[in-house]
Amino acid sequence: MLVERIMTSPVETLHEDDTIHSAMNLMSRLSFRHIPIVDDNNDLVGIVSDKDLNLALPSIAGEDQDISLDLQLNKIMRQQVTTCHPLDFVEEIAKDFYHYGIGAIPVMRGKKIVGIVTQKDMLNTFLELTGIREPGSIIEIDIQDRMGIIYDLGKIFKDLNIKIASISIYANSEKKGHKIIVLRIEAMNPLIAIEKLEEAGFNVISPGGMH
Structure with missing residues (x-):
């Protein structure tokens, strides 16, 4: 910006x-x-x-x-x-x-x-960048840093027809080579998305409710 x-x-x-x-x-x-x-x-x-x-x-x-x-x-x-x-x-x-x-x-x-x-x-x-002003849910995921991770996440939410409002990525200080991805999604109930993420092998560490 x-x-x-x-x-x-x-x-x-x-x-x-x-x-x-x-x-x-x-x-x-x-x-x-x-x-x-x-x-x-x-x-x-x-x-x-x-x-x-x-x-x-x-x-x-x-x-x-x-x-x-x-x-x-x-x-x-x-x-x-x-x-x-x-x-x-x-x-x-x-x-x-x-x-x-x-x-x-x-x-x-x-x-x-x-x-x-x-x-x-x-x-x-x-x-504005985090999309926190808009209603939705927050999901935090611990991932091992690798190529194509955003593509894989995007495909899951596309299949669910859930829009990702924002993505933030930062280092996981507790795990070497790992990052925390914070997704803000335009869905009041994140449970279906969390279930699909876990089925795909993602480690969801902090699901958030409505904000």
Whole structure:
């Protein structure tokens, strides 16, 4: 899946000379947690999060709170910004979210910001890919990793006239050379499918009911 499919666009930005007060108002009004910061050429120069604002205020708050709220964003913004391109794969930027512990990634075309992807966008994408928003059942199968396994599974469900909504595969940490296949099927009762899978020699380890 490409980033351009899940990004928010157009994206709200603030100028580097705008104030903490401006950022707080924008976040409150639009329920944002991250705001990209641009310069006079509308080029990305930084990003500010609600956490940055919260950390900055106590450190600069003195006798006159109004002065602290008037501090320019270029004084507190993070200038080293992880970015991506609209044609990058969502799976790739997921690594950046995980490794760097960031909450949002601006989407760039050249020097211009064309969108933004947040942790919430990534979660929504995960829910979409797993098909968990749709009614159905989940079946987990332990398999020895081999060629043609998906074909064999597909044939069983084709014969049953049951549609597979999504397939996820991950390593079985308890068995070397084995993987766990998680099937989400468009059937409220998975028992018939489980019976056919077991007849075909598959090890069903976790049948799930209606979700």
